[in-house]
Amino acid sequence: MTAPIQELRPGRTDGHEPAVRLDAVSKVYGRELLALDQVTLSVDQGEFVCLLGASGCGKSTLLNLVAGLDRPTAGEIDTRDARIAMMFQEPALFPWLTVSGNIELALRVTSSGRNTTKKERRARAAELLEIVHLGGFGGKRPHELSGGMRQRVALARALAQEADVLLMDEPFGALDAMTRDLLHDELERIWRERELSVLFVTHNVREAVRLGDRVVLLSSRPGKVIEEFPVALPRPRRTDSAEVAELASTITDRLRQEVLRHARPAAQGPGSGE
Ligand code: ADP
Ligand code: MG
Numbered sequence: 001m002t003a004p005i006q007e008l009r010p011g012r013t014d015g016h017e018p019a020v021r022l023d024a025v026s027k028v029y030g031r032e033l034l035a036l037d038q039v040t041l042s043v044d045q046g047e048f049v050c051l052l053g054a055s056g057c058g059k060s061t062l063l064n065l066v067a068g069l070d071r072p073t074a075g076e077i078d079t080r081d082a083r084i085a086m087m088f089q090e091p092a093l094f095p096w097l098t099v100s101g102n103i104e105l106a107l108r109v110t111s112s113g114r115n116t117t118k119k120e121r122r123a124r125a126a127e128l129l130e131i132v133h134l135g136g137f138g139g140k141r142p143h144e145l146s147g148g149m150r151q152r153v154a155l156a157r158a159l160a161q162e163a164d165v166l167l168m169d170e171p172f173g174a175l176d177a178m179t180r181d182l183l184h185d186e187l188e189r190i191w192r193e194r195e196l197s198v199l200f201v202t203h204n205v206r207e208a209v210r211l212g213d214r215v216v217l218l219s220s221r222p223g224k225v226i227e228e229f230p231v232a233l234p235r236p237r238r239t240d241s242a243e244v245a246e247l248a249s250t251i252t253d254r255l256r257q258e259v260l261r262h263a264r265p266a267a268q269g270p271g272s273g274e
Helices: 059-067 099-108 118-131 147-160 177-194 205-211 242-263
Strands: 020-029 033-043 048-052 074-078 084-087 165-169 197-202 214-218 225-230
Touching (some): 020 059, 033 048, 033 197, 033 225, 048 059, 048 205, 084 147, 099 118, 099 147, 118 147, 177 205, 197 205, 205 242, 214 242, 225 242
Parallel strands (some): 048 197, 084 165
Antiparallel strands (some): 020 074
């Protein structure tokens, strides 16, 4: 291997509008379930932000709000005129369409794809499949692919939407560690090449440190930003490296404190030395 690429992504670019900005966003479900409490957060253009928190803390709620699938109860969300694509834990491909057909369908609904011919869309789908290392698989049906391959198709479909902002909701949560590592590498490469802004949700601390320029820690009930950790480690990183493990352990400690605080709301002040 050659030396790792040492470029650190530019941090907050003063004078630049962020790609996504949430300002004191709250979300109440029903009458009183406060899922998000005044969350203020931004993702700069080209930045990779990981949102980390325990299950049920409001991560999916936050992504849905950014995607415009739901409305905040209070606060403001500004995505400017960014095109947004979303990826979920389940790839949600149409089983009756081929892999290529799934991507062609996404191409058809983009503004630039609307006036293209079927042949052009098929060629473009083949290019996108090359990007996610699935060249030659266009004629397969989703059920013929492994879980990791299906997530790659979902990624190609997200790219077909010509998005500037990619929202990812635990997209690799169901994959084995080796497949996940591969997809981390591929996602990182595509993010750089396309200068995407990514908001990536996970409850996996190492995954967050592996991928993020910044890790934003969300507390539970209500979901609130409790701390942000810039990740200044050179890329590409390895999930099992000592540097990633060290920062992950710091973040895990912080997360644990938060979980304990939540479990024992009466306990305050200095802890028992744990
Ligand atoms: P996460 O993605 O971090 O696991 P969610 O955003 O899915 O968390 O959920 C946050 C909280 O909001 C949970 O308590 C969940 O039960 C609740 N919740 C999520 N979606 C809805 C909904 N559509 N209606 C009512 N409650 C919801
Ligand atoms: Mg979720």
